[in-house]
Amino acid sequence: MDLRVSDLTVARGGLPVLSGLSFVLEPGGALILRGPNGIGKTTLLRTIAGLQPPVAGRIEGAEDRVAYAAHADGLKPTLSVSENLTFWARVFGAGDIGSALDAFELGALAHRAAGSLSAGQKRRLGLARLLVTGRSVWVLDEPTVSLDTHAVGLFAEAVRAHLAWGGLALIATHIDLGLSEAGVLELAPFKTVLAPVSDDFDEAFL
The missing domain is CATH 3.40.50.300 (P-loop containing nucleotide triphosphate hydrolases)
Structure with missing residues (x-):
C-alpha cells in the first residue's frame, strides 16, 4: 500500500x-x-x-x-535491553526480539539496564524497537x-x-x-x- x-x-x-x-x-x-x-x-x-x-x-x-522514531530514544532506564524490546513487542503484538537484538548487535548487552548504556548504545536500542513493531511505514x-x-x-x-x-x-x-x-x-x-x-x-x- x-x-x-x-x-x-x-x-x-x-x-x-x-x-x-x-x-x-x-x-x-x-x-x-x-x-x-x-x-x-x-x-x-x-x-x-x-x-x-x-x-x-x-x-x-x-x-x-507508522512507526515513528525521533530524537528521544523512548527507553525505560530501569529495564534491561531485552526487557525494553519485549515491552514494545508486546505493545505492538509482535513476537521474538532476537532478530532486533542481532540487527543492532545488542545481544551482549541484553541484560544490561538501558540507563547504563552509552549514548550510541541507547540509540541502537531505540532504533531496534522499529523491528519489533511490525509497522510497514x-x-x-x-x-x-x-x-x-x-x-x-x-x-x-x-x-x-x-x-x-x-x-x-x-x-x-x-x-x-x-x-x-x-x-x-x-x-x-x-x-x-x-x-x-x-x-x-x-x-x-x-
Missing part, C-alpha cells in the same frame, strides 16, 4: 512552515528529506506520523502503519544521531531489509546512508513565505 501526501501544509507554533507538498512513496521505497535546520522536517514527520494535524491537504496510507527524524560509522551501517542495513519485504521509509537526515534505492526530497521549494506586515500597521500596539 502506498503512502500518499497531497498538497500538504504543515504548521509549527500555529504558523505554516511548508505548503503545497505532494509525493507518493510505494512499497519498498525510501525518501530522504533534505533542507536546512528549521525548515520544517520534524514538523512534517510529526504530521505524517499523526502526532499533529495538517493545516491543509491529505495524508493517505499512514493509518495504523518507518518515519525517522535524524535516526543516526550518536551513532558511530559502524552503527550507521547497521541502521542502513536494517532499512534495506525493511524495504526488501515491502516496507517504506521516510527519513530526515543530513548524512549519506548509502541507500541507492532512496529518493531525495528537497524541502526548500515548499517553504512557506509569510506575508509582510502592511504599512498601515499601528506599532503603538506593540
Whole structure:
C-alpha cells in the first residue's frame, strides 16, 4: 500500500512552515528529506506520523502503519535491553526480539539496564524497537544521531531489509546512508513565505 501526501501544509507554533507538498512513496521505497535546520522536517514527520494535524491537504496510507522514531530514544532506564524490546513487542503484538537484538548487535548487552548504556548504545536500542513493531511505514527524524560509522551501517542495513519485504521509509537526515534505492526530497521549494506586515500597521500596539 502506498503512502500518499497531497498538497500538504504543515504548521509549527500555529504558523505554516511548508505548503503545497505532494509525493507518493510505494512499497519498498525510501525518501530522504533534505533542507536546512528549521525548515520544517520534524514538523512534517510529526504530521505524517499523526502526532499533529495538517493545516491543509491529505495524508493517505499512514493509518495504523507508522512507526515513528525521533530524537528521544523512548527507553525505560530501569529495564534491561531485552526487557525494553519485549515491552514494545508486546505493545505492538509482535513476537521474538532476537532478530532486533542481532540487527543492532545488542545481544551482549541484553541484560544490561538501558540507563547504563552509552549514548550510541541507547540509540541502537531505540532504533531496534522499529523491528519489533511490525509497522510497514518507518518515519525517522535524524535516526543516526550518536551513532558511530559502524552503527550507521547497521541502521542502513536494517532499512534495506525493511524495504526488501515491502516496507517504506521516510527519513530526515543530513548524512549519506548509502541507500541507492532512496529518493531525495528537497524541502526548500515548499517553504512557506509569510506575508509582510502592511504599512498601515499601528506599532503603538506593540
